[in-house]
Amino acid sequence: MFRVLNKVFDNNQRDVARIVKTIVQPVNALEEETQKIENLAEAFMALRKRVQEGGETLDDVIIPAFALIREAGRRSIGKRHYDVQLIGGAALHQGRIAEMRTGEGKTLVATLALALNALEGKGCHLVTVNDYLARVGMEEMGLLYRTLGLTVGLASRDLQPHQKQAAYACDITYVTNSELGFDYLRDNMAQSREQLSLRADTPLHFAIVDEVDSILIDEARTPLIISGAAEKATDQYYLFAKLIRRLQKGEPAEPGKRAEPTGDYTIEEKGKQVHLTEGGISKIERLLSLGDLYSPENMDKAHMIVQAIRAKELYHREKDYIINEEGEVVIIDEFTGRSMPGRRYGEGLHQAIEAKEGVKIENENQTLATITYQNFFRLYNKFAGMTGTAKTEEKEFLDIYGSDVLVIPTNRPILRKDADDLVYRTRMGKYAAVVNEVQEMHAGGRPILIGTASIDTSEQLSALLSQAGIKHAVLNAKFEAQEASIIAQAGRSGTVTIATNMAGRGTDIMLGGNAEFILGEAIEQNFGISRFAPEAEAFIKAISRGDPEAERLGMAIPGMVPDFIRQAQKLQSDTVADRQRVQELGGLHIIGTERHESRRIDNQLRGRAGRQGDPGSSRFYVSFEDDLMRLFANDRVVAMMDRLGMDDTQPIEAKMVTGAIEKAQARVEDRNFGIRKQLLEFDNVMSVQRDTIYAQRREVLLGSDEDVEESTEGMIADFADMQLAYYAPLDQAPESWDLDTLRTNMADAVPQLETYDFEALRGMSPDAAHAHLMEAVADAFDARKDELSPTMLNSLSRYVLLQLVDQHWKEHLHAMDVLRQGIGLRGYGQRDPFTEYKFEATNMFNDMIDTLKGEVTKYIFRMQFGQQGAA
Structure with a gap:
């Protein structure tokens, strides 16, 4: 009954049937007509015109597009897409995860969705796990794309910036997951449009991720991070801590008593702010032998000096922080009075306090940019994935990426025989059994592939096989191309x-x-x-077909000799004969030496046998000493083996044991998924902040002069509005307004307001007062524009915004790292760490944005220029 119900509610089967009816059958109906088309590129570009200019969608043209792509594959590389490959291509176009068994031709399947989505002209990415696969995929399928009039490129790590731009400007780009992610991060650190690698208009439009489970699950545990040595040397913190001791604290200006502030700097304790006076600025410039403290090259020094003064005047030992036994500055929670180990003040303040106290300044590598794979690929307008094993992870793909898994039928029935696991008492008993089975099968000539869970196991088995006199090959992950060569020949008779x-x-x-x-x-x-050169590919295909034209085609290769052609023909005939022999022996035999904690990894190993209807077999060997077995096997099972008198040479073979192992794997998978999901929840907080900063940055970098001016004026207005809201709030009577502090803060940032009559605001209604001051700020901005010229002001604005955004974002990333590391301790205080993290992270980000707006305002109005202009 359950089998009947499963069949009735099998969404996968229903989805496949729908794709066959609506896409595969119509494409097949067009095949004969498509074969008559002489110029495939012209026909394909006509579809592009229909999409880009005619208002049609990709779904409107998918039938003729798939027909043209299939024909291009047949003509250019001699590969015609199977019907099941058309199903896979449709699934990828729909943004789904396509599970296709090993040997079903995923590389060719990807061409369908990539070429179709390239019709929009916004760039498509094929993402692979290593450079070798990216290069081979691009070269192997490049001829197909070019036959359709599309451009294809490879974005490898050794390219120069202009070469990267050219690669990503292609219709289809092959790239590794890490290089793509780092290119995205580097683009968001760029100082000019010329430094960008990805497209400026549509950087992340459509991607197909090959081995999607490996990239988005296994590798997603570790985020992409660009780091570098902290730009502020520790000796500078110590220098400024000593320097400010020579500065005098003064009093702010006070109407009727003092027209100007006194001393070198004034402090505002309520908002924990520091303001340098004109005399203080001159004194600092003299002490440091600087021409202009607010020049572009001194921006960092000005910021560090202000932080040193804040550390001295506003943060006090035993009140705001303590020095622990290890000599570390530990912040005290102002609400609970408890110390918060691991927390650090941001924006260089913590380092300034460490310098003030004379303790060691933590100066580890600083995170400059970071993103998780999960959040990176969710930035794409649409992305899809393909792999041989994804169904077991469908819950994670659906929950995190919103993509379900479609299992694509195999082109031919699977004939592989999967035996039940053999379970041994000890690991060495298991290895002995593996060696015995290898000896037996090797003697008969069957090719054998042994999968291991670790390098140590590989070395142990290699030593045991060598002792038994069995010649074998061990894959070395350092040489990807050599690995592919070894795997390519792993199906020859007698190969281990x-x-x-x-x-x-x-x-x-x-x-x-x-x-x-x-x-x-x-x-x-x-x-x-x-x-993959045309003459080489034609020769190779002719040899594989036994074509009499092979000799003529071979001689078209420069340097070719007849002896090489004869050897190639013999190699092909020997391969055909050996293939028949191996098929008669039962095909490739897979031996798994340990169950992995993920069923998906075991299925990847099994899937290497039985490709395209070939015979094959597999068996896993397990011991009670394996990590996974300890998760569910208890002492009673071992005791039962003892009562039955079973020793290391006697295995248990039962479906019950195999089923129990798979249940244990499912439990481990659920646990690991929970861990990854929790980590992602924390990263999602940072993701929102990162999107905000990068969007602001991109607008400044790529926007028009009008956009930059509007953004700058908006930040200045926001700063003024914040000051008004804090010191002259609308909901309070004008008599209670703190106009003295408002005057100090505003005149410090906008010198043109030094003559503004702030006291006159009390005589106005609250709304009128706010409108009047905001108008004065706008007039000051217009005056600054007239003083510098609009062109120079825009150059200044771009420079200041990019520099300050980068500086504050880097410091914020560091503070967030520290917060994340120590937030777990909040659980001991009966507080939810994630809620606490989200609350504090949001406050930290808002504080950073507020500080950023203030500094932008100050630099826009105060920065001076030499003869060479802004920067």
């Missing part, structure tokens, strides 16, 4: 291969070996041309 991880190898294990791969490598080594 040990591998630690089978995801993302990029090369199928073909029974009898992969003659095309070997021949391609030989051509590259002997004649110095890529196997």
Whole structure:
């Protein structure tokens, strides 16, 4: 009954049937007509015109587009998309995760969705796990794209900025996940449009992530981080701590008594602010031998001096902080009086306090930019993924990315036989059994692939196989290209291969070996041309087909000799004969030496056998000493083995045991998902802040002069409005307004307001007073524009905004890191750490934005220029 219900409610089967009816069958109906088209590029560009100019959607043109792409594959690279590959392409276009078994041709499937979405002209990315796969994918499928009139590029790490721009400007770009993420972060640290790598208009439009489970689940545990040495040297903090001792604290200006503030600086305790007087600025410039404290090159020094004064005058030992036994400055919670280990003041204040106290200044590498893979890929307008194993992680894909998994049927039925696990008492008993099975199968000539969970296990098994006299290959993760070569030949008779991880190898294990791969490598080594060059590819295809034209095509390769052609033909005939032999022996045999905590990893290993209807088999060997077994196996099971007199050589083989292991794996997967989800919840707080900062920054970097002027004027108005709200709030009577402090703060930031009659505001209605002062600020901005000229003011605004945003964002990132590390301690006080984190992070961000607006205002009005202009 349950089988019947599952069939009735099988959404996967229903979705596949719908795609077959609405897309696959219509595409097949067009095939004969499409084959008659002489110029595929012209026909495909006509579809682009319909999408970009005719107002049609991609769904409107998907049928003719898929038909053209399939025909381009057949003509250019000799590969015609199977019907099941059309299903996969449709799933990718829909933004879904396509689960396709190993050997089903995911590389070719991706061309369907990439080429279709490239019709919009906004750039598409194929994201892979390593440079080797990115390069091979681009070269192998490049001819197909070019046949359709599309451009294709490779964004590798060794490219110069202008080369990166060209790669991302292509219709389709192949790139690794890490390089793509770092390019995004670097773009958001750029100081000019010329430094951008990604497209300026549509940087993240559409992406297909290959081995999506590896990238978005396994690698997503660690965020992408660009870090660098802290730009402020510790000796500068000590220098400024000594310097400010030579400055005199003064009193702010007071109407009727003092027209100007006294001393070198004044403080405002209510808002914990410091204001340098004109005399103080001159004194500092003299003491430091500086021309202008507020010049572009001295911006950082001015900020550090203000923080040093704040540390001296406004933050006090035993009240705001303590020095613990390790000599660290520890903040005291102003509400509870408890110390908060791990918390640090932001924006250089904590370092200023450390310098004041003469303790060691923490000066570790500073985070300059960071983002998690989860939040990065959610920035795309649409993204999809493909892998051989994703269904077990569908809950995570759905919850975090909003993408479900569609299992694509195989082109041919799977003939692989998966045996039940064999469970042994000890690890060494298990290894002995593995070696025995390898010896038996190796003697018969079957190819064997041994999967291990760690490098240590690989080395142990390698030593045991060597002792048994069995020749074998061990994959080394340091050489990706060599790994692909080893895997390509792992299906030859008598081959034994040990591998630690089978995801993302990029090369199928073909029974009898992969003659095309070997021949391609030989051509590259002997004649110095890529196997994907048109003449090389034509020769390789002819050899694989046994085409009589192979010799003529081969001689078109520069340097080719007849002897090489004869060797290539013999290699192909030997491969065909060996393939038949291996098929008769039962195909590739998979041995798993340990169950991984994720079923997905085990399925990746199993999936290497039985590709495209080939025979094959698999079996996992497990011991009670394995980590996973300890999660569910108890002493009673071992005691039962003792009562039955079972020793290390006698295994348990039962579906019940296999089922119990899979249940344990499911529990571990759920636990790991919970951990990742919790980490993501914390990162989502930062993500909102990062999006705000990057959007502001991008507007300044790429916006028009009018946009920059509007943004700058808006920040100045916001600063003035904050000061008004704080010192002259609308809901309070004018008699209670603190106009003295308002005058000090506003005149400090906007010197043109030094002659403004703040006291006259009391005689106006609250609304009129606010409007009058805001008008005065706007007039000061207009005067500054006339003084500098609009062009120079815009140059100044761009420079100041980018510099200050970067400076404050870096310091905020550091403060957030420290907050995240210590927030767990709040749980001991019966407070929810995440709620506390969200509350404090929001306050920290708002404070940073408020400070930023104040500093922007001050620099816009106070920065002076030499003969060479702004910067």
